[in-house]
Amino acid sequence: MSQARFIYDSTEKNSDLYYATQFRAPDAFIFFEHRGKKYMVMNDLEIDRARKESCAHRVLSINGYVKRAEAAKEKPGQADVIHEILSERKIRSLEVPLSMSFALVDALRKRGYKIEAGPYPFYPERLEKDNEEKRNILVTQLTVFAAIGMARDAIADSKVKNRQLVLRGRPLTSDRLRTMINVFLLERGYVASDTIVSCGAHSIDPHDIGAGPLRPNEPIIVDVFPRSIKTLFYGDATRTFCKGRAPDALKKIYATVKEGQKLGLSMVREGINGRRIHEAILALFEKRGYSTGEKGGRMQGFFHGTGHGLGLDLHEEPVRITHRDYVLKKGNVISVEPGLYYKGIGGVRIEDIVFVTKTGCDVLGRFPKELEI
Amino acid sequence: MSQARFIYDSTEKNSDLYYATQFRAPDAFIFFEHRGKKYMVMNDLEIDRARKESCAHRVLSINGYVKRAEAAKEKPGQADVIHEILSERKIRSLEVPLSMSFALVDALRKRGYKIEAGPYPFYPERLEKDNEEKRNILVTQLTVFAAIGMARDAIADSKVKNRQLVLRGRPLTSDRLRTMINVFLLERGYVASDTIVSCGAHSIDPHDIGAGPLRPNEPIIVDVFPRSIKTLFYGDATRTFCKGRAPDALKKIYATVKEGQKLGLSMVREGINGRRIHEAILALFEKRGYSTGEKGGRMQGFFHGTGHGLGLDLHEEPVRITHRDYVLKKGNVISVEPGLYYKGIGGVRIEDIVFVTKTGCDVLGRFPKELEI
Numbered sequence: 001m002s003q004a005r006f007i008y009d010s011t012e013k014n015s016d017l018y019y020a021t022q023f024r025a026p027d028a029f030i031f032f033e034h035r036g037k038k039y040m041v042m043n044d045l046e047i048d049r050a051r052k053e054s055c056a057h058r059v060l061s062i063n064g065y066v067k068r069a070e071a072a073k074e075k076p077g078q079a080d081v082i083h084e085i086l087s088e089r090k091i092r093s094l095e096v097p098l099s100m101s102f103a104l105v106d107a108l109r110k111r112g113y114k115i116e117a118g119p120y121p122f123y124p125e126r127l128e129k130d131n132e133e134k135r136n137i138l139v140t141q142l143t144v145f146a147a148i149g150m151a152r153d154a155i156a157d158s159k160v161k162n163r164q165l166v167l168r169g170r171p172l173t174s175d176r177l178r179t180m181i182n183v184f185l186l187e188r189g190y191v192a193s194d195t196i197v198s199c200g201a202h203s204i205d206p207h208d209i210g211a212g213p214l215r216p217n218e219p220i221i222v223d224v225f226p227r228s229i230k231t232l233f234y235g236d237a238t239r240t241f242c243k244g245r246a247p248d249a250l251k252k253i254y255a256t257v258k259e260g261q262k263l264g265l266s267m268v269r270e271g272i273n274g275r276r277i278h279e280a281i282l283a284l285f286e287k288r289g290y291s292t293g294e295k296g297g298r299m300q301g302f303f304h305g306t307g308h309g310l311g312l313d314l315h316e317e318p319v320r321i322t323h324r325d326y327v328l329k330k331g332n333v334i335s336v337e338p339g340l341y342y343k344g345i346g347g348v349r350i351e352d353i354v355f356v357t358k359t360g361c362d363v364l365g366r367f368p369k370e371l372e373i
Numbered sequence: 374m375s376q377a378r379f380i381y382d383s384t385e386k387n388s389d390l391y392y393a394t395q396f397r398a399p400d401a402f403i404f405f406e407h408r409g410k411k412y413m414v415m416n417d418l419e420i421d422r423a424r425k426e427s428c429a430h431r432v433l434s435i436n437g438y439v440k441r442a443e444a445a446k447e448k449p450g451q452a453d454v455i456h457e458i459l460s461e462r463k464i465r466s467l468e469v470p471l472s473m474s475f476a477l478v479d480a481l482r483k484r485g486y487k488i489e490a491g492p493y494p495f496y497p498e499r500l501e502k503d504n505e506e507k508r509n510i511l512v513t514q515l516t517v518f519a520a521i522g523m524a525r526d527a528i529a530d531s532k533v534k535n536r537q538l539v540l541r542g543r544p545l546t547s548d549r550l551r552t553m554i555n556v557f558l559l560e561r562g563y564v565a566s567d568t569i570v571s572c573g574a575h576s577i578d579p580h581d582i583g584a585g586p587l588r589p590n591e592p593i594i595v596d597v598f599p600r601s602i603k604t605l606f607y608g609d610a611t612r613t614f615c616k617g618r619a620p621d622a623l624k625k626i627y628a629t630v631k632e633g634q635k636l637g638l639s640m641v642r643e644g645i646n647g648r649r650i651h652e653a654i655l656a657l658f659e660k661r662g663y664s665t666g667e668k669g670g671r672m673q674g675f676f677h678g679t680g681h682g683l684g685l686d687l688h689e690e691p692v693r694i695t696h697r698d699y700v701l702k703k704g705n706v707i708s709v710e711p712g713l714y715y716k717g718i719g720g721v722r723i724e725d726i727v728f729v730t731k732t733g734c735d736v737l738g739r740f741p742k743e744l745e746i
Contacts, residue, residue, distance in 0.1 A: 044676040098476040103490045105475035117476045191566045303417040
């Protein structure tokens with residue numbers, strides 16, 4: 001009796017599977033690690049590409065196993081085919097991702113397999129980025145800042161007509177600027193679609209991607225988080241701008257968020273609990289007079305996490321740095337992105353990503369933090 | 374004791390959840406249907422947007438449930454929070470998607486819940502498109518053909534230098550044409566990144582997205598399958614081109630694939646088993662002298678499915694029309710995309726998508742099927 005680590009998923013939905021195989025496939029396939037070797041079991045469509053592109057030690061054809069399963073049973077299911085593969089190697093016990101389909105686990109248990117959940121993520125080592133992974137994220141992030149720079153220039157170059165921004169004769173709307181950013185990224189090999197360009201009343205909801213005209217004297221949040229087509233690593237950054245003079249209340253929350261982000265960045269280092277960073281920023285905001293909670297029927301203040309891990313997933317452990325214990329390690333890449341959101345004033349968020357070191361952190365890429373443009 | 378349908382997932386990974394809620398969220402949330410009403414349970418970050426944008430009957434805050442779970446137990450898990458929500462409504466039995474995390478199912482079962490797998494997809498009615506869904510797919514598909522037309526023109530307008538295509542003074546590579554297509558789509562509100570532009574030896578692997586220079590007198594497969602940012606519906610189409618004269622062997626497989634696709638399209642109607650269509654095309658190819666199987670160490674011939682369902686997912690039931698029983702229904706939208714791939718000759722694939730009717734099918738969008746340009 002022998003144990004294996006096992007994944008059945010598509011690389012699009014499961015970054016651990018991509019991490020393990022370095023192979024991209026739109027459809028689910030079988031992967032397992034047994035006695036230090038990696039196996040993929042592929043259909044006719046993917047087998048040759050898997051042999052060429054993946055880093056598996058062996059790429060097996062699924063055809064023989066399907067035939068054997070069909071010989072053993074009418075209308076065999078996925079578990080029956082998997083049984084043919086595993087029984088050949090006397091594997092009776094599997095460590096699988098937490099996310100694995102319960103229907104498949106039920107069927108395998110019925111066939112006598114012992115199934116246990118592995119860690120989350122399934123390859124925890126991918127949370128501690130090595131130099132190459134750090135560089136891949138940095139390269140994405142430099143393009144993120146180039147895109148934010150382009151967006152900043154578009155806002156700066158706009159004219160104001162009837163309290164709306166107009167660029168080269170046409171209204172500069174949230175949608176138009178979002179498309180400009182997304183096209184800029186795609187031309188350079190990065191995919192983004194839900195880029196946030198939210199102005200005024202839209203900006204008080206952190207996940208509102210924005211709609212309608214951009215206006216002067218109101219906050220414009222630009223939050224850009226594309227994925228590299230080549231490396232599959234994400235970048236993520238946010239800046240908040242204001243075309244023309246900002247109202248005093250907006251200037252004040254901008255300065256406070258900037259101070260909160262600086263505090264957060266100064267606290268990041270190996271060994272710190274993320275919760276402490278989050279609570280320190282919340283306390284600073286309270287001290288400056290900015291409280292958090294439900295007011296006037298909606299959440300106001302600082303009601304999202306201080307940040308999240310990112311890499312091959314946009315949100316990976318720590319998926320939310322908030323009132324939850326999570327001790328940072330060297331090599332973690334996390335965002336530090338406090339924000340304040342108030343009805344009547346608008347929203348402000350400033351976000352950078354950092355690589356955690358023993359004594360502090362390296363901020364990946366640089367871009368000015370200035371409200372008025 | 375009462376039953377509910379239950380999903381815990383993100384709408385990005387679970388189109389059924391988007392279908393049920395009409396809400397888009399990057400992170401997982403709790404959804405259930407109970408006594409004919411839809412509920413979402415959201416954190417502070419998403420609750421206001423969910424109330425505004427979703428079609429749920431009630432959007433609940435998760436905070437109270439987390440507090441109760443924390444009062445009942447130190448370090449409560451997801452299942453403990455879910456228990457607080459369900460016990461309030463005396464729900465003891467859940468129907469969940471096949472794909473639900475086994476770790477969460479195990480934890481809920483431990484708490485006494487009866488959990489059963491629902492159908493796949495969880496909302497089977499989304500496989501039978503209504504008029505609005507059909508129109509949404511058609512609108513995407515029209516843009517797919519516009520992009521293919523642009524790509525065709527780029528190939529046609531290219532000059533040939535040293536057996537390579539050159540457009541406006543620069544080599545027209547797979548990567549450059551792919552980016553041109555993806556940018557064209559994004560400017561119109563559609564996201565694609567893995568668009569296939571594969572030439573020559575690359576074209577014999579159906580999932581090779583292509584690399585390097587495009588060359589004359591060789592097949593160039595252009596397979597475009599973007600998603601609408603607005604409606605989230607996919608389109609999908611493939612054409613194969615050849616710049617300049619095509620070798621006779623290539624012309625012959627092109628004519629055969631075209632004949633096979635025509636046969637497939639003529640067979641589609643409500644009530645037919647997809648397997649019959651696939652096997653009829655395979656038989657036609659055999660009759661024309663084009664066999665399928667492993668030759669010279671790789672798969673050759675027609676070794677992928679004839680098509681797949683599509684809608685809010687790029688591959689949905691029937692996820693592969695091949696030697697598997699699947700009876701088509703009115704309202705299914707499927708691709709019909711036979712291909713032939715031979716070492717030395719190259720690959721040819723022609724793909725359209727169709728809406729299945731009682732007596733046949735409506736092909737969505739039109740684009741010429743001509744090899745040489």
